[in-house]
Amino acid sequence: MALILSIETSTTVCSVALHSNGNLVGLKELHLDKSHSEYLIPIIKDLLAYCGKHQNDLEAIAISKGPGSYTGLRIGASTAKGLCYALNIPLIAISTLRGMAKQIRIPINENTLLCPMLDARRMEVYASLYNYEYQNVLSVQPVIIDESSFNDYFNDHKLIFFGNGSEKCKGVLNKKAVFIDKIFPSATTIGELAIEKYLGQYFEDIAYFEPFYLKEFQTTTPRKKPF
DSSP states (O other), X not given: OOEEEEEEOSSSEEEEEEEETTEEEEEEEEEOTTXXXXXXXXXHHHHHHHTTOOGGGOOEEEEEOOSSOHHHHHHHHHHHHHHHHHHTOOEXXXXXXXXXXXXXXXXXXXXXXXXXXXXXXXXXXXXXXXOTTOOEEEEEEEEEOOTTTTHHHHTTOEEEEESTTSGXXXXXXXXXXXXXXXXXXXXXXXXXXXXXXXXXTOOBOTTTOOOOOSSOOOOOOOOOOOO
């Protein structure tokens, strides 16, 4: 039995799930901005207790590796690495956007592409394209949204857009674009995808693993106030 704890902190959602052989055992989520540093560890403890499990029962930790919030990803990764070190178990990293694509449960075929999007600055999003088998068609990348975005794919495919970055695309993209609302990153699908890597023993080097930030963290210098 592979008991895997999954952690998702790439956005404002603080999500933790427990899977046994890829089947969901328990889930706890908090949709509260800047909650990760304060609530992630308590949520993990509460979930394990609720499911009647102990940390020593865990056989792997799965982490949503990004892209996403620099701070959120850093907190999730440091927590996951700390648990892996303490329990001497492997670390598994799953693409945040692939985890989002896995949430689309409606029937789709080979002519459909899924486009999960995370909001970036202004008219920019972090996006990727996946086929009906959740395999990557377009690599994860920053995209500046305008009326020509993804036009190369609209001719031969039905494109479904979702995630908090898709809201700014409504009314801008090709009229053929289909939107699904209220899709947020969740540890549920991170755990579902993690079992594949666990069985294949595709593990991260805990000492050197870093989240996929996609862009370097940027700070701004506040303007001096006039006297």
